[in-house]
Amino acid sequence: MLKAVDSRVEKLMVHSHRCCQGEVAALKMTPNRQLVLQLLQASDKPLSAYEVLDRLRAKGTQWQPPTVYRALDYLVEQGLAHYLQSIQKYVVCPQQGCEQFSQLLICVQCGQVQEASMDPALLALLTSQVAAQHFTLTPQFLELKGLCLHCQTSAALPQT
Amino acid sequence: MLKAVDSRVEKLMVHSHRCCQGEVAALKMTPNRQLVLQLLQASDKPLSAYEVLDRLRAKGTQWQPPTVYRALDYLVEQGLAHYLQSIQKYVVCPQQGCEQFSQLLICVQCGQVQEASMDPALLALLTSQVAAQHFTLTPQFLELKGLCLHCQTSAALPQT
DNA sequence: GGTTGGACGTTATAACATAACAAATCTATC
DNA sequence: GATAGATTTGTTATGTTATAACGTCCAACC
Numbered sequence: 001m002l003k004a005v006d007s008r009v010e011k012l013m014v015h016s017h018r019c020c021q022g023e024v025a026a027l028k029m030t031p032n033r034q035l036v037l038q039l040l041q042a043s044d045k046p047l048s049a050y051e052v053l054d055r056l057r058a059k060g061t062q063w064q065p066p067t068v069y070r071a072l073d074y075l076v077e078q079g080l081a082h083y084l085q086s087i088q089k090y091v092v093c094p095q096q097g098c099e100q101f102s103q104l105l106i107c108v109q110c111g112q113v114q115e116a117s118m119d120p121a122l123l124a125l126l127t128s129q130v131a132a133q134h135f136t137l138t139p140q141f142l143e144l145k146g147l148c149l150h151c152q153t154s155a156a157l158p159q160t
Numbered sequence: 161m162l163k164a165v166d167s168r169v170e171k172l173m174v175h176s177h178r179c180c181q182g183e184v185a186a187l188k189m190t191p192n193r194q195l196v197l198q199l200l201q202a203s204d205k206p207l208s209a210y211e212v213l214d215r216l217r218a219k220g221t222q223w224q225p226p227t228v229y230r231a232l233d234y235l236v237e238q239g240l241a242h243y244l245q246s247i248q249k250y251v252v253c254p255q256q257g258c259e260q261f262s263q264l265l266i267c268v269q270c271g272q273v274q275e276a277s278m279d280p281a282l283l284a285l286l287t288s289q290v291a292a293q294h295f296t297l298t299p300q301f302l303e304l305k306g307l308c309l310h311c312q313t314s315a316a317l318p319q320t
Numbered sequence: 321g322g323t324t325g326g327a328c329g330t331t332a333t334a335a336c337a338t339a340a341c342a343a344a345t346c347t348a349t350c
Numbered sequence: 351g352a353t354a355g356a357t358t359t360g361t362t363a364t365g366t367t368a369t370a371a372c373g374t375c376c377a378a379c380c
Contacts, residue, residue, distance in 0.1 A: 048336075065337070065338085066337090066360085066361080069336095116290070122286060125282050125285060130306065134309035135309070136312055137305070138305050142304075143246070144295075146297040148295060149294035209367070210368095223329095227329070230327080248368095
């Protein structure tokens with residue numbers, strides 16, 4: 001009884017992992033998709049779909065939510081962006097060659113995201129650990145919360 | 161500029177990690193909270209707040225959303241339940257002694273969740289990996305997606 | 321017995337996401 | 351270049367998740 005949101009997430013998960021593996025068709029970067037990608041690239045933090053929508057409307061467009069979600073979904077499918085499930089926001093994929101298993105380091109203070117590929121030794125250990133519980137991992141992005149370098153050194157400062 | 165939902169999540173994160181560490185005051189298990197906890201315990205899968213609400217209303221109550229969220233938030237603060245950010249659902253904490261770093265293994269097919277404490281070697285490796293990117297982890301639950309034993313052996317069956 | 325703090329009730333609304341269908345546009349083929 | 355089919359976009363409405371803001375009740379404490 002997975003609901004609509006789950007099926008969407010799974011679809012995004014599946015497609016996003018074909019990133020940079022030659023499995024995907026040639027990009028069809030329509031003006032809409034380019035616009036959304038540029039907005040994500042211009043942001044130093046993940047953006048929610050409605051933050052993207054607000055910025056587009058601030059530029060004078062008349063976009064509605066479905067148009068934003070379609071463009072975002074496409075970018076995620078093509079591996080050009082990631083959807084961070086744990087905070088429900090979108091970021092550009094900062095690497096040209098992202099892996100099936102990757103880590104997204106999300107700073108809980110400033111909200112910035114770093115992407116890291118997962119070390120094979122770490123993945124092997126993780127896989128064997130969960131296998132002890134009879135569990136098999138599907139390719140995914142690990143969303144890890146913590147503090148980035150900058151926020152470690154200014155940890156007391158509230159962020160606005 | 162973290163929004164309301166982020167601050168709520170962070171509050172839940174912080175409090176939920178005091179679970180089973182003697183830092184928490186005596187439980188005040190009011191009838192409302194007991195009812196919600198019993199519903200979570202009776203479910204074999206994580207429930208969304210609105211699924212809990214529906215079940216309560218099916219029992220003849222007149223609950224409104226804030227009442228459900230208050231009870232759920234309390235249970236999570238006290239470490240009796242976990243909030244799964246990646247799927248926006250709640251589960252009972254299946255262990256009496258859950259750790260600051262734990263793993264929640266979420267079956268993408270049937271939706272069931274297993275909880276596992278994180279192996280110290282794995283945590284050390286993970287910590288050192290992210291430290292190479294100047295990143296410090298905060299205590300958290302790793303939400304890992306995959307297939308449980310049952311669904312591995314019946315992987316072709318659609319789930320209803 | 322006043323008052324204080326926590327829990328709960330209630331109304332309204334914010335924030336996130338999609339269903340459903342129509343219109344436009346692109347593309348392949350004849 | 352006509353046209354059929356597929357893809358993309360526009361548009362309206364709605365579904366889903368979560369909280370703000372306020373009021374009431376009640377038990378503990380002085």
